[in-house]
Amino acid sequence: MPVSDIHGRQSPVSIGLLLTDGFALMSYASIIEPFRAANRLADGELYRWTHISIEGRPVTASSGTAIAATPAMDGSHAYDRIFVFAAGDPAAYRNKDCFAWLRRMARRGSGLVGVSGGPFLLARAGLLDGYRATIHWEHAEALREEFPGLAIEGGLYVIDRDRMTCAGGSAGMDLAVELISMDYGVQLSRQVADWFIRTEPRPAGLSQRAGVKTRFGTVDERMVRMLSAMEGALEDPLPRELLAREAGVSLRQLERLCARHFGRTISEIYLDMRLDHAAQLLRSTSLSVTDIGVACGFRSQSHFSRCYRARFDRPPSKSRSAATV
Numbered sequence: 001m002p003v004s005d006i007h008g009r010q011s012p013v014s015i016g017l018l019l020t021d022g023f024a025l026m027s028y029a030s031i032i033e034p035f036r037a038a039n040r041l042a043d044g045e046l047y048r049w050t051h052i053s054i055e056g057r058p059v060t061a062s063s064g065t066a067i068a069a070t071p072a073m074d075g076s077h078a079y080d081r082i083f084v085f086a087a088g089d090p091a092a093y094r095n096k097d098c099f100a101w102l103r104r105m106a107r108r109g110s111g112l113v114g115v116s117g118g119p120f121l122l123a124r125a126g127l128l129d130g131y132r133a134t135i136h137w138e139h140a141e142a143l144r145e146e147f148p149g150l151a152i153e154g155g156l157y158v159i160d161r162d163r164m165t166c167a168g169g170s171a172g173m174d175l176a177v178e179l180i181s182m183d184y185g186v187q188l189s190r191q192v193a194d195w196f197i198r199t200e201p202r203p204a205g206l207s208q209r210a211g212v213k214t215r216f217g218t219v220d221e222r223m224v225r226m227l228s229a230m231e232g233a234l235e236d237p238l239p240r241e242l243l244a245r246e247a248g249v250s251l252r253q254l255e256r257l258c259a260r261h262f263g264r265t266i267s268e269i270y271l272d273m274r275l276d277h278a279a280q281l282l283r284s285t286s287l288s289v290t291d292i293g294v295a296c297g298f299r300s301q302s303h304f305s306r307c308y309r310a311r312f313d314r315p316p317s318k319s320r321s322a323a324t325v
Contacts, residue, residue, distance in 0.1 A: 012045045012046055012047055012048040013046065013047050013048070013080045013081065013183055014048050014049075014050075014077075014079045014080045014081075015035065015047055015048065015049040015050070015079060015080065015081050015082075015083065016049070016050055016052050016079035016081070016082040016083070016105075016110070017031075017032065017049055017050065017051050017052060017082075017083050017085070018052045018053070018054075018072070018082055018083065018084045018085065018098075018102075019051060019052065019053055019059040019061075019067060019069060019085050020053070020054075020059065020085065020086055020087050020093060020095075020098075020121075021059055021060050021087060022060070022061070022062050022087030022088050022089075023059065023061055023062065023085040023086065023087055023116075024061065024062050024085070024088070024116060024168065024169075025061045025062070025063050025065060026168075026169055026170075026172075027085060027115050027116040027166075027168035027169060027172050028061070028085055028115075028172075029172075030168075030169065030170055030171070030172030030173040030176070031083055031115060031166075031172040031173075031175070031176050032049065032176075033173075033176075033196070034173055034176035034177055034180060034192050034196065035047040035049065035176060035180070037192045037195045037196065038180050038184065038188060038192050041188065041191050041192065041195065042184075042188065046183070046184060050070060050079075051067055051068065051069040051070065052069055052070055052071070052072050052082075053069035053070075053071065053072070054071070054072050054095055054097050054098045054101065055071065056069065056070060056071025056072075057069070062087070062088060072097075072098075072101045078105060078108035078109050078110045079105065079110045080110065080111060081110065081111040081112070081113055081164075081179075082102070082105055082110050082111070082112055082113065083113045083115055083118070084102070084112065084113065084114050084115065084118035084119075084121050084122060085115050085116065085118055086114075086115075086116065086117035086118045086120060086121050087117065088117070088283070088284070089117075089283075089284060089285070089286060090116075090117030090118070090120035090121060090139060091120060091139070091142045091143075091146070091284075091285050091286045092286045093120070093121060093124070094124070098121065098125075099121070099124055099125035099126075100125075102121070102122065102125045102127060103125055103126070103127065106127055106162075109162075110162075111162040111163070111164065112127055112162065112163055112164070113163075113164040113165070113166065113175075114128075114133070114135070114164070114165045114166070115165075115166045115168050115172055116135075116136045116139075116166070116167065116168025116169070116172075117135065117136060117139050117168070118165070118166075118168075119133050119134070119135040119139075119143065119165040120135065120139060120142075120143055122163070122165070123143060123146070123147050123150060127163065128147070128150055128163060128165075129149070129150075131151070131160045131161070131163040132151045132153060132158050132160045133150060133151065133152055133153070133158055133160070133163065133165040134152065134153045134154065134155050134156070134157060134158045134165045134166070134167055134208075135152065135165060135167065136167045136168045136169070136208070137154065137167065137208045137209055138280055138283065138284040139284050139285070140152060140154070141281070141285070141295075142281075142284065142285040142286070142287065145287075153205070154207060154208060155167070155203075155204050155205035155206060155207070155208070156171040156174050156175070156202060156203075156204055156205070156206050156208060157171055157174060157175040157178070157204050158204065159175075159178070159204070164179075167208045171202075171208070173196060173198060174201070174202050174204070175204075176192075177189050177192055177193050177198065177201070178204070180192055212224050212227045212228050212231070216262075218261055218262075220257065220261060222247040222248060222249055222254070222257060223247070223257060223258075223261055225246050225247045225248065226243050226244075226246060226247040226254065226258075226266075227269075227273075228246075229242075229243055229246040229247075230243065230269070230270050230273055231273065234273065234274050234277050234295070234296055234297055235294070235295050235296065235297055236297065237270060237274070237297040240254070240266050240267070243266060243270075254266060271307065271311075272311065274296040274297050274298075275296070275307060275308055275311045275312070277295075277296050278292050278293065278295075278296040278304070278308060278316065279308075279312065279319055281295065281296070282316055282319045282320045283319070283320075289301070289304075289305075289316045289317060289320070292304075292316065293305075293316075304316070
């Protein structure tokens, strides 16, 4: 199908791919590959893209793959859309030149798209104020803490006027297919989806994570109610009696159910959940070890360190070092 016959558009959509060191190849590929496929299927150039880095040097992905990039320029050209790919700890990225460039591009009319941790960079640049947004679930807590006024949602992607945000990973394909539909129509977007064996579309607001039943491997509604109550109170752990009340059973019965389903006590399940959350915060935020301990319900730093070492065979500080290598 000739390019000029698709949705009446005569010029390709120009895309800037702003990469920062440590970006995830999965998030990058799930965005760019649908646009490449659209060009192939249309037998023409519907999308044209440029790899960009603030310094103009090659950018290295988390896997070690290097991608050549051109410097972010202040010329008259404004991309139709700029996709921002951040590293594993976007909260640690504070390049003022990057934020200033993004603000200039926004003033020139470029749509801005934050992918995975990319929304953190847009927020730091002041470009998400007044917009709905999402971010990868690992970074959501840190983003809400630093920017409590932002409207952060938990879905796969959000399109709010000229600001688009995406949870990253495979959700990038969901966003890219939707953008192709907006640019060139549903027929082409369906062809692209078929190309990548995406047989069923996923709605933008679909939860990023599996529910409690799937993650914990239980269908017992009493266990589900208990686990949900635990997840909702990690900073201020609930007493066992209240958890039993949430589950709708006696405390003795709840202990028997936990032993039967998980082979552990209520307290052991709750402690592991809090420690797993601490490990996730160590990987994905710049919060201090002390603050993370408090956020996970530990009132004593020494108690937190002992429990963490017992579960993961290393202190919290070493987990942070391993995560940032």
